[in-house]
Amino acid sequence: MTRKFYPWLIALVVLVVGILAACGGRTETPSPTVAASPTVAVSPTVAASPPVADGATLLQERCTVCHTLERVESARKTAEEWERTVARMIRRGAELTEAERAVLVEYLAAKYR
Numbered sequence: 001m002t003r004k005f006y007p008w009l010i011a012l013v014v015l016v017v018g019i020l021a022a023c024g025g026r027t028e029t030p031s032p033t034v035a036a037s038p039t040v041a042v043s044p045t046v047a048a049s050p051p052v053a054d055g056a057t058l059l060q061e062r063c064t065v066c067h068t069l070e071r072v073e074s075a076r077k078t079a080e081e082w083e084r085t086v087a088r089m090i091r092r093g094a095e096l097t098e099a100e101r102a103v104l105v106e107y108l109a110a111k112y113r
């Protein structure tokens with residue numbers, strides 16, 4: 001009687017141990033380590049002084065905001081007069097940096113004089 005019962009007991013013990021082991025294993029869930037926030041590389045792309053466009057481009061881009069180029073093309077001015085005109089346009093709202101202003105005035109003085 002006892003001999004016949006043994007395999008079942010062993011099977012039961014193995015089963016119970018197996019279940020316990022499976023459950024026990026689950027308690028050891030490794031907490032997901034939160035990765036360190038990726039460092040955002042700030043690449044300084046802005047150059048110290050941006051390249052200045054040529055006079056024709058500046059005229060096309062900055063001087064057609066309020067009026068057509070007709071005003072410019074019909075005008076005949078000396079370098080000094082263009083300097084004053086461009087300065088006045090800047091006061092009105094034309095967007096030109098110092099370097100761009102110089103390039104544009106030179107271009108205007110050569111082309112529309």
Ligand code: HEC
Pocket residue numbers: 059062063064065066067071072075085086088089090092093094095096104
């Ligand atoms: C913010 C608006 C604005 C922008 C930008 C602008 N203008 Fe003008 N421009 C005006 C106005 C308003 C007048 C008419 C009143 C006057 O002559 O001041 C005018 C008139 C002119 C005239 C005719 C009067 C004159 O003095 O011969 C010329 C030439 C001229 N602009 C050139 C330019 C050039 C070159 C640029 C680019 C640097 C430019 N403008 C950009 C507003 C602007």
